[in-house]
Amino acid sequence: MRSNLHFDKEDLLAKDKAHAMHPWHEFGRGEHTLLADSEGIYVVDTEGNKYIDGIGGMWAVQIGYGNEEMAQAIADQVRRMVYYSPWSMATPPHAELSAKLATLTPGDLNRFFYSTGGSTANDSAIRFVHFYFNVMEQPEKKHIITREDAYHGSTYLAASICGKPGNDDRMELVKDFIHHIPSPNPYRRPDGMSEEEFKDAKVKDLEDKILEVGPEKVACFIAEPVLASGGVIVPPKGYQAGCLEVCRKYNVLYISDEVVTGFGRMGHFFASEPVFDIVPDIITAAKGFTSGYIPAGLTAISEKLHQDVIDKAGETATFSNGFTYSGHPVAMAAALKNIEIMERDHIMEHARDVGDYFQEKLKSLADLPMVGDVRGVGIMGCVECVSNKTTKEAFAKELELGKRLDQKCQEYGLILRPFMHLCVFSPPIIITKKQVDDMVAIMDRSIREVADDLVREGVWDGKD
Ligand SMILES: Cc1ncc(COP(=O)(O)O)c(C=O)c1O
CATH class of the missing domain: 3.90.1150.10 (Aspartate Aminotransferase, domain 1)
Structure with missing residues (x-):
């Protein structure tokens, strides 16, 4: 120092x-x-x-x-090519990072949209889900299920899907298509209930909510594998897999918010599959994605959803969502270097x-x-x-x-x-x-x- x-x-x-x-x-x-x-x-x-x-x-x-190596990678990219509009151009780190990520994500989550942090990654995920069901000619499928104690960010939409106490203190939130189910907090489960019984009850909460709203109206369930800012709430074993099964049953997409659990905190680049036994439809990440050296957010979308859009609406279909700094070359270079350091060391x-x-x-x-x-x-x-x-x-x-x-x-x-x-x-x-x-x-x-x-x-x- x-x-x-x-x-x-x-x-x-x-x-x-x-x-x-x-x-x-x-x-x-x-x-x-x-x-x-x-x-x-x-x-x-x-x-x-x-x-x-x-x-x-x-x-x-x-x-x-x-980390000097990271500082150097960032400086090198700034000198070479600091920025250009991602609408009209691609850059080498943008392309290289996307290909690299495809080798790290579970299942067929091989399409990557970049933003500036976790909130914008989640916001973009939900905008994609809404866009997807519009393309699929199921426009009534708009409702989102989230949980008490969740934290997903601070844009208007991301804030609206949070469930942490105090989050709504004199703030306005989107309410008409967002539904909260109880927190899967084992410490606060009823006396005498086993963890297994508690798991079943919390999975049932999701199924009950889908049935109450109507499966034809529910678009997605969004969940951090571990509710981080809500107090590192680790759901009972099998909860995530049980929720995914319920989602599959009702054609509800599953967004796994790995803004905290991704990029090493659980000992894996993405924890959804190796730790929690799920391959969701969309994974979001940020924070550890660049080890905090440069702001960046990631929305990883399954190839299947991407292909469904092409099959239904053709190759000219457009997902009208993007930021000036989507795929910012310096952030992409930092993310690439971060992955390189993590793998090598x-x-x-x-x-x-x-x-x-x-x-x-x-x-x-x-x-x-x-x-x-x-x-x-x-x-x-x-x-x-x-x-x-x-x-x-x-x-x-x-x-x-x-x-x-x-x-x-x-x-x-x-x-x-x-x-x-x-x-x-x-x-x-x-x-x-x-x-x-x-x-x-x-x-x-x-x-x-x-x-x-x-x-x-x-x-x-x-x-x-
Ligand atoms: C799980 C989770 N998702 C999303 C976010 C929002 O990320 P950001 O603050 O980068 O917008 C956070 C922030 O703490 C988070 O913990």
């Missing part, structure tokens, strides 16, 4: 506060930590404090920070090995005060805090427990992602076992100290 970087922290914070609006902008919010430097799995603030990045930027920086094998270790270590937090559930898969996990382990009652929202834990962890050199009473982890996938130990040790200490603080402040009885 560079020791010669100097910043006027006060000046920058004042500018940020006066003019910048961050995602989920809080109108009265005070300071953000100012990050100025990074290397490997670490980020450094403007005062030189170093933190383990427990969230990989935001589920994104898979190959770690400061055996990052998938590393992720599978460290992923198992990460899950095992995280579980060691389960008996600490306040910890109701520790869950995860691959290199992503969540610690859910509750005020009572028997009743699973959450802490009062005003306590902002996740934020308190994040602040405490930052004091000891770790950044996590707080959401209400949940602490989410998704470090860069190059993380080593020793670094996992460091991370979990900080979390362990912070949980104990925050629990003691709550008791001392008289806001918790300490009897969980």
Whole structure:
């Protein structure tokens, strides 16, 4: 890391506060930590404090920070050909990446549309589904089924298919063709119900909703294999495959949102088939697709759907959806380099090995005060805090427990992602076992100290 970087922290914070609006902008919010430097799995603030990045930027920086080879690939592409309209021209990295992806995707998902992130990837997927059924002369097939606790993005349409609490707080959302079914969260299943029974019940929720809306009206089901931002909710085994079977029965397309689970977090480029046993109709990806070095989104569509359009409407049929930066050559070059690094350095094998270790270590937090559930898969996990382990009652929202834990962890050199009473982890996938130990040790200490603080402040009885 560079020791010669100097910043006027006060000046920058004042500018940020006066003019910048961050995602989920809080109108009265005070300071953000100012990050100025990074290397490997670490980020450094403007005062030189170093933190383990427990969230990989935001589920994104898979190959770690400061990768010189990636920086060079991006610089080379900028110098050669920074940009040209993807409507009228193709570029070598655009073509090469598409061919490469076709060797990595499951089944016949061999057609790739590019955008600028996960929201636009999902938005484009749904626009394609609507277009598809119009072409198929089934224009009534417009309805989308999604789930509570889902997160799919922040364009108008992507936001409307989210189901995370708070997502709709005084916001307008599309409602007339979007339906939510319950979250497949095993921790919150009814007492006495087995995981298998719970799986069957959650698959049935999908079938019931399709029948309620009418199969002739339901176009698609969209699902993250693991509900990431909703709190790393890992559905019971067999859930995804059961849902796909129901979709097939009613001619409902299945969109697997792999914005988080793709590109290594589960130890595979795409987790749908090897981890969750499904070959969906469409997969979306972003974030780890370029390891966060350049914004990019991916919508992978099955060859069958593509061919159906040609068969029905001819080769002049046009999918009128695209962005100025679709297939941006620099993003394409970054994605290609990302894949090259991951393959050459055996990052998938590393992720599978460290992923198992990460899950095992995280579980060691389960008996600490306040910890109701520790869950995860691959290199992503969540610690859910509750005020009572028997009743699973959450802490009062005003306590902002996740934020308190994040602040405490930052004091000891770790950044996590707080959401209400949940602490989410998704470090860069190059993380080593020793670094996992460091991370979990900080979390362990912070949980104990925050629990003691709550008791001392008289806001918790300490009897969980
Ligand atoms: C599963 C999932 N899908 C979509 C998105 C939206 O991606 P973006 O913020 O790049 O638009 C996110 C973002 O966190 C996500 O977690």
